[in-house]
Structures are given as C-alpha cells and as structure tokens.
Amino acid sequence: MFPMTGGLLLAISPKLHGLVVACTDTSGEEWSYDLDDELQDLSCFLEAGSRSFVQRNTPYPGPPIIREESSFEELSAIILLSRKYGSSHLYHAAVAWLECQFTPDAAGFNMRTPPGFLETGAIGVLNLARTINHSSLLAGAIFACCRLSVDDLTNGYTREDRGKETLQLEDIVRVRLTRDRLLGACIVSATCVYRSEPDPTCRRAKCRDSLDRIRQTTVDALRAIRPSQPMRFPILEGGALEHTDAGLCEACAQMVKGREREAKEEIWGLLPCIVDEVVPGWAGQCPKHCTAFSASGSLPDSDFEDLEYCNMDRPVHDWMRYRRTCQ
Numbered sequence: 001m002f003p004m005t006g007g008l009l010l011a012i013s014p015k016l017h018g019l020v021v022a023c024t025d026t027s028g029e030e031w032s033y034d035l036d037d038e039l040q041d042l043s044c045f046l047e048a049g050s051r052s053f054v055q056r057n058t059p060y061p062g063p064p065i066i067r068e069e070s071s072f073e074e075l076s077a078i079i080l081l082s083r084k085y086g087s088s089h090l091y092h093a094a095v096a097w098l099e100c101q102f103t104p105d106a107a108g109f110n111m112r113t114p115p116g117f118l119e120t121g122a123i124g125v126l127n128l129a130r131t132i133n134h135s136s137l138l139a140g141a142i143f144a145c146c147r148l149s150v151d152d153l154t155n156g157y158t159r160e161d162r163g164k165e166t167l168q169l170e171d172i173v174r175v176r177l178t179r180d181r182l183l184g185a186c187i188v189s190a191t192c193v194y195r196s197e198p199d200p201t202c203r204r205a206k207c208r209d210s211l212d213r214i215r216q217t218t219v220d221a222l223r224a225i226r227p228s229q230p231m232r233f234p235i236l237e238g239g240a241l242e243h244t245d246a247g248l249c250e251a252c253a254q255m256v257k258g259r260e261r262e263a264k265e266e267i268w269g270l271l272p273c274i275v276d277e278v279v280p281g282w283a284g285q286c287p288k289h290c291t292a293f294s295a296s297g298s299l300p301d302s303d304f305e306d307l308e309y310c311n312m313d314r315p316v317h318d319w320m321r322y323r324r325t326c327q
Contacts, residue, residue, distance in 0.1 A: 008049075008050065008053055011049070011052075011053045011056075011057075012046065012049030012050070012052070012053065012087060012090070013049065013085040013086060013087045014086065015085045015086040015087075016085040016086075016087075037081060037084075038077075038161075040073070040077070040161070041073075041076075041077035041080070041081060042077075042081065044073070044074045044077040044078055044081075045077055045078055045081040045082065045085075045087075045090070048065055048066065048078045048090055048093075048094070049087065049090055051063050051064070051065050052065045052089060052090060052093070065090065065093040065094075066078070066093055066094055066097040067116075068114075068115060068116075069115045069116040070097070070114070070116050071116040071117065071121075071160065072116075072117055072118075072121040072124045072125065072157075072159075073159055073160050073161070074116070075094050075097065075098055075128075076124065076128055078090055078091075078093075078094040079091060079094045079095060079098075079128065079132060080128075080131070082094065083132065095132070095134060095137070098125060098128075098137060099136065099137055099140070101114045101117075102122070102125055102137060102140040102141055102144055103136055103137060103139070103140035118157065119147070119148065119152075119230075120148060120152050120156070120157040120158075121157055122141055122144035122145045122147075122148065122157075123145060123148075123153070123156055123157040123165050123166070123167055124157050124159070124165040125137070125141040125144065126138065126141035126142060126144075126145055126167060126171060126175075127165055127167065129141050130168075130171070135277055135278060135279045135280060136279050136281070136282065138275070138277050138279075139271050139272055139275050139277050139279055139282075142171075142174060142175055142178055142275045142277070143178070143182075143271065143275070145167070145175045146175055146178050146179040146182060146231055146233075147230060147231050147232065147233075148230060148231070149227070149228055149229055149230050149231075150176075150227040150228060151228060152230075153167070153172060153175060153176075154166075154172065174275065174276065176227075177276075178274055178275045178276075179231060181274045182233055182236070182267075182274060183222060183225065183231075183233075185267050185270075185274070186222055186233050186234055186235055186236065187219055187222050187223070189235045189263040189267070190215055190218040190219050190222065190234065190235060191215060191219065192259070192263070193215075193235060193256065193259040193260055193263050194211050194212075194214045194215035194218060194256065194259075195211065195215065196208045196209075196211045196212045196215070197211070198211065198251075198252050198255075199249075199251040199252045199254075199255040201251045202249055202251050202252050204249050204252075206247065207247075207248050207249055207252045210246060210247040210248050210252075211248070211252070211256070213247075214246060214256075218234050218235075221234070222234065235260055235263050235264065236264055236267060269282075269283065269290075270286070272286060272289035272290055273286045273288075273289050273290075276289070277289065
C-alpha cells in the first residue's frame with residue numbers, strides 16, 4: 001500500500017488520479033485502489049514523482065528526481081509507468097538521465113557505467129530504447145553493448161528480480177557488426193593519428209620512432225582482440241598518450257592529442273551510420289542517417305545527389321576527413 005494525498009497523486013499523474021477517483025468511493029477520508037503494476041516498479045515511479053513534487057513546490061532545492069545511484073530497473077520502471085500514466089515530466093527526466101549516461105558526445109565517447117548499473121545493464125537500456133523508440137539513446141546503447149564480450153552479449157542481463165533481459169537476434173547481429181566497424185575505424189584512426197610525422201617545430205629524432213611505436217602497439221592490440229573479450233576502443237575512449245609512456249616532446253604530444261580529438265569527432269559524427277540507425281538531430285554528415293544534416297540543405301561533396309545514400313555505402317570508407325592527408 002502507498003499512502004498518498006490526492007493533491008500529490010494529482011501532481012504526479014492526473015491520469016492515475018482520475019482513474020483512482022473514478023473507481024473509488026471518495027465519500028470517506030481514505031481512498032484505496034488496486035493497480036496491476038509490479039509493486040517495486042510502482043514504488044520507484046511514485047517515489048520519483050514525490051521527489052519531483054518536492055522540487056516544484058518548495059523554495060529550496062530538493063533531492064534530484066532521478067537519483068545518481070539509480071539502477072536500470074528503477075529507470076525502466078519510471079519510464080514505462082510514466083508512459084502508461086501520462087507523467088511527461090517524470091518520463092523526460094528519466095530519459096534525459098539515461099541520455100546523459102549512455103549517449104557519447106563529440107568530446108570523446110566518455111561513457112562510463114553509471115554507479116547503480118552493471119555493465120551488462122546496457123542490454124536492458126538497448127531494449128528499453130527500442131520499446132520507447134528513442135533513436136539517440138539507441139545509438140549510445142548499441143555502442144555500450146559493443147564493449148561487452150560476446151558471452152555477456154548473448155547471455156543477457158539478469159535483473160534484480162532475477163528476470164532476464166536478452167537482445168533480439170537482429171540487435172545481437174547489429175551490435176556485432178557495429179563492433180567490427182568501430183574496430184576498423186579505430187585501426188584506420190591509429191594509422192593516421194600516430195603516423196610518423198612529428199610536429200614541424202620538433203627537433204628530436206626519437207619522436208618519429210615514438211610515433212611509429214605507438215602506432216604499431218595500438219594497431220597490434222586492436223587486431224589481437226577476440227570476440228570473447230570485453231572491448232575497449234583506443235582513441236575513442238582515451239588516447240594512447242593517456243596510458244603509455246609516449247616519449248614525445250611537448251609539441252608532438254599536443255599535435256597527437258589534436259589528431260585524436262579530430263578522430264573522435266569524425267567517428268562520433270558517423271556513429272548513426274556505423275550503428276545503422278536514423279537519429280534525428282545528430283550533428284553528423286550523412287544525408288540518410290543524420291536528418292539534421294539533410295535539413296540544412298547542403299552536402300559536403302558536390303557529387304552527392306541522393307539524400308538516401310549513406311556515406312558508409314561508399315566503396316572506400318573515408319572514416320576521417322584528414323585521412324586524405326596521410327595516404
């Protein structure tokens with residue numbers, strides 16, 4: 001039982017309030033109504049609604065609507081029951097929280113598993129994104145699933161209630177294809193980013209050798225990855241200069257960091273193409289998958305006349321603009 005005033009219930013969900021009032025004898029001081037929702041899910045939904053009510057009706061900052069340590073089960077319950085009972089403010093707050101956690105950005109794919117989540121919770125997020133048809137969250141969830149081993153991907157995610165979240169076969173295939181494409185993109189990126197061209201101001205011969213070593217080490221490590229291993233993407237999730245003794249002068253180190261940043265931004269722009277999802281508003285350059293680009297009315301190359309033609313369909317995947325400078 002969830003004791004609650006009529007005013008609080010009305011603030012959380014006018015639809016749920018109306019349902020209770022319509023089906024309950026309101027002549028007494030107390031009302032009661034049985035819902036068919038799972039008890040734990042309903043508890044998460046109503047508690048988030050109560051926190052929202054406090055935020056909107058008190059002069060001091062209240063607790064966040066979505067707790068920092070929220071689990072996947074809690075977010076899923078809030079989103080699905082918000083849809084069911086028409087609580088748009090809770091729905092948007094929960095989806096925004098998930099987007100913040102699971103949508104990489106142009107600054108560098110800095111995606112970390114939220115404190116209350118297991119890493120395999122990304123499988124649940126992908127299923128949830130499919131359910132609510134949220135395209136930008138789909139792209140981020142597919143990327144997060146790419147970081148899992150194949151065993152984790154196929155075995156699924158065990159929920160707190162011991163239920164199982166598993167991906168549909170087509171999403172397993174899509175994640176595997178995306179992982180292979182990202183792996184290829186990282187290999188191409190490493191070849192270009194760590195090419196043996198020191199900064200023009202560099203006067204140290206060993207910087208060229210250091211760049212060769214970094215390139216070879218990074219490419220070899222990527223090629224050695226097996227499907228049974230959890231995947232991490234160098235350059236996208238941290239450059240080589242962050243985890244190796246680079247042996248570069250300051251000028252070369254800054255030059256390489258700039259190359260890494262450019263590679264991240266380019267692959268980020270291609271992410272909808274790589275995961276093969278149409279993402280409205282994505283600031284990419286594909287006329288098929290990034291509708292923000294097609295809406296602008298301009299194309300990067302004059303020979304692109306078909307707006308349904310994806311950049312990834314080209315015979316040679318030109319992963320980065322600056323790749324042309326290192327061929």
